Amino acid sequence: MTIDRKERAMDQQKLKELVQDMSLIEKINQLLQVTSGFFIDDVELTGPIRENGITEQSIAQAGSVIGLLGAKKYKEIQDAYIKNHPHNIPLLIMLDVINGFRTIFPIPLAQGATFEPELSKRCAQIAAKESAVSGVHVTFAPMVDLVRDARWGRVMESTGEDTKLNSDFAIAMVEGFQGTNVGEEYSIAACVKHFAAYGAPNGGRDYNTVELSENTLRGYYLPAYEAAVKAGVEMVMTSFNTLNGIPSTGNQWLNRNVLRDEMGFDGVLISDWAAIEELQYHGYAKDRKEAAGLAMNAGVDIDMMTGIYSKNLESLIEDGTVKEELLDEAVLRILNLKNKLGLFENPYKDADEEKEKEIILCEEHRKVSLEAAEKSFVLLKNDGILPLKKREKIALIGPFVSEKEIYGVWSMLGRPEDTVSIAEAADKVRMDYEFTFAKGCNILGAEDSNLIPDQHVQEPSKEDEERMLQEAVEAAKNADKIILAIGEHRRMSGESASRSDLTLPKIQYKLLDAIYEVNPNIAVIIFTGRPLDLREVSEKSKAILNVWLPGTEGGTAILNTLINKVSPSGKLPMSFPYCVGQVPVHYNEYFTGRPYDPKTGGKEYRSNYRDIPNTPLYPFGYGLSYAKFQYDDIKLSKDIMSIGETIDAYVTVKNVGEYAGTETVQLYIRDCIGSVVRPRKELKGYQKVTLQPGEAKNVTFEITEEMLRFCKDDLSFGSEKGEFHVYLGTDSSTEEYVSFNLN
Structure with a gap:
């Protein structure tokens, strides 16, 4: 089955027929991603490169490329690729567009500091537009890994330590990059990363192991990924780390059971750079062939830059280690993404040399x-x-x-x-x-x-x-x-x-x-x-x-x-x-059985440090203004909530300073007793209010039963009856609260 480049985007049946018409080698090569250097430079295929499975044929049929080509070069390469491909399938171009293409925005951690996801959505839309006219189809963003340890250098790519904030920004960035449809003008596909829990490496050391209870994993680390999936993200990237002893790229439970079955993700799962090969170095696979089988069975669709699938999948299918149906599913997902992007209809999509000059850095x-x-x-x-x-x-x-x-x-x-x-x-x-x-x-x-x-x-x-x-x-x-x-x-x-x-x-x-x-x-x-x-x-x-x-x-x-x-x-x-000895440090920690109260003193036999405070120098949510804000009259509309009902929380914020300013009012809730221990407080809402000197405004938050749900002792999500404390203040250290009970 040969595709007419003028034919409109295909329906699912035609895509399935295309997969069935492809040879085994063609299908395997669709799973290969290589760098743009193989297309724009005269890269010599040395013995080691060939040994790794990257050959002239696999490059000619590689389903995707990582790296920038630019509109003009991209069109030339796309034309040649489609012309030489047995089924005229278009090429997919991916690039790390993290916080801007040529117009650079603040790093993602800084964007988190705005507490304004809609602004990050606009930044992502602009990044997508500049990328699209330059021939890019997919960005490896957003990174939604929850981070609590500043020793880890990649905290800069996250939006921070809070589950709600990360989830809100995950949704905004996915929507910004993809629009309502990745096939529309100036939209590109987003790729949420790194699945899963890459932000919690032992010792804050990159690529290191992660050890988390399933309750902590599900309650705090997974929600932002799921938020991105529910927002329709087209791709997910596996993480380098092991999670409780199993490398993510070979973790069938994580990728198939959790990501696909539970979260409902039906898009493309791509490895991080050479992560399939690294299954050997973790000690999880004895060789590259076994690593390829483990990753394929775990549901990894694209091999980023190793040739490990190209070299080994044919024999793995022949000996029954991997079912060809799994390969077909992976190829179909890749072709479906190309189809959604409109590449079968218009292989250039938005690539345009003139618009590059007009749009970029405008x-x-x-x-x-x-x-x-x-x-x-x-x-x-x-x-x-x-x-x-x-x-x-x-x-x-x-x-x-x-x-x-x-x-x-x-x-x-x-x-x-x-x-x-x-x-x-x-x-x-x-x-x-x-x-x-x-x-x-x-x-x-x-x-x-x-x-x-x-x-x-x-x-x-x-x-x-x-x-x-x-x-x-x-x-x-x-x-x-x-x-x-x-x-x-x-x-x-x-x-x-x-x-x-x-x-x-x-x-x-x-x-x-x-x-x-x-x-x-x-x-x-x-x-x-x-x-x-x-x-x-x-x-x-x-x-x-x-x-x-x-x-x-x-x-x-x-x-x-x-x-x-x-x-x-x-x-x-x-x-x-306060110092590196505290990390990982975060505001929503547990009390422990022997909590330390700095107001009463007495460190003996309490959970504390002898030489430094427990608390950070500057806590989550902290930030001053030239204005000075005063909080008064925290109130609730009622002190009893039943299932299906809501409660309104009110606070009056007044600017008592000499300058105008904008304050981010933050809502925190503490669940006092639970079937598993609950944090000291958790962020549940935030609103911005701009006040002139002497001006005051009432700020209202609606508290719903859904905001009280958590990962319980049986790993289900739900709320539990009991007392809740409501905090409204300028940062996570706020101590004044009012209470209500959930019946």
Whole structure:
């Protein structure tokens, strides 16, 4: 059966007939994904590559490609691929478009800080549009792994430590990328990752094992994946880790029973890079052939970049280890995705060289990047030094003042020349502020070279290092206020960037100390991809503004915030630890049988540390504003709820400060007694309210019985009768509550 390229999208029966008409080798090769280099470069197929199963034939028939081609090249390759394919099946192009294509938005963790999923939906729509006109069909996003350990570098790709927040953002991003139909103009397929529980590696070490009770897995880690599935995500990616002793890529219970049968996922399941082959290294498969069989039987449809299926599935089917029906199901799912995208009807879909020039990095897209950055910034401390006032002498000091690579490591197409630095943004308002600039030091010094494993640190001479420091000190001496821009290098967080120490590079502390000695009026701007230990920074500064890795319009957003063109409104989606000894640390922990109460003291025989607090330095949901918000009159519409009923929770929020601002009012609920122990509190809702000085508003939340459900002792989800505490406040540390009972 040969496909007419002008034929409209096929129905399921025609797709099934196409699968039946394909040869065994053709079907197997549809499961292979290779890099774009095999199509745009003259890659020599050496002995080892061939031995791994990647041959001229398998490349010519590979069902998908990972990597950017660009509209023009993509069309050429798609034409040649379809022409040479026995059944004229189109090629599928995938790429890691995590937080923007060329217009770069804040990293996902920063987007979580906005507490505004609809904004992330708009960011995803823009990323999809720029990707689509460049020939991309699928993005490997969103990552919805729940994260509680800041040592793990990939926390930057998540939206944080809370199940509800992750689930809300998962839905928004899937809807943003895919639209109402992935076949519509400028939509691409989303791929939720990493299934499952990749965000809980032992020791915070990437690729490491995960040990979770099934209750914890189902109650806290799986809901965000399921939310993405219910939102219609077209693809899911397996995780590198083992889960309770079984690698996810070979875990039949996880992928078939939980993902497909329980959650109802009917899309494409793809391995992470070489994850099928790694079943050997886990000690779960004796060789590549056995690994291929385990993954196929577990339901993995696409082998990313090993050739392990191409080399072994034919013999596995012949000897009965793998049923050909499973192969047919996998091929059908892949073809169905191509069909949904409209590739049989129009193999180019949205790829268009002229629209690439028109759409990518357009003013409209940059405006959304600016808005997202401004709303993601979290003001962690402010002793009145911010906002800046006109005519003040401001020293902008630090390695990030003129730095333009202020986007995450997964911003693969981000370019410095497209990015606005703090210095560039400051130049535009120099008529109102007396700015001086000094670098002070490089982002990394000689002592910090191990923080970026694959990149040589350009170490200045001792003379240059001393000169930069002295220039910064002189600038600080003559300033009314110092804005000190410091933080993590963009490659200090991300994949394979686990750290045992969550402090800043040593050379930056040297700069902070030198500035502090001559002028303590310091406001620190922190660039980071993860929560950091900021104790020393807090001790030696009067303000801390955490700006994450903000993206294309980062510099403009920072200046707008410093001068109060916008007031900070971000809230932490992940707790910032007091020190690394606390991690994993999160707000919704259990009490334990011997809880420690810092108000009563007495640490003996209580669950606590001898040398540090139990609580993080800055908790989940925390974030200040230039405004000052006061909460009064927390009330419930009634104190008894029956099944099928709802209760309204009310609170009055008033701006008692001198500046206007936006507050995120947060609703937490504690289930006091359960068949399994329940957390201290859990986020159940959030609303934003913008108030002028002196203005007050009533904020109302509806509490439903569904919000009280949890994973019970028998692993079912449901609510249980009893007492519940309702907290309405500015962050997860709020203590004032009112109570009701569920009958």
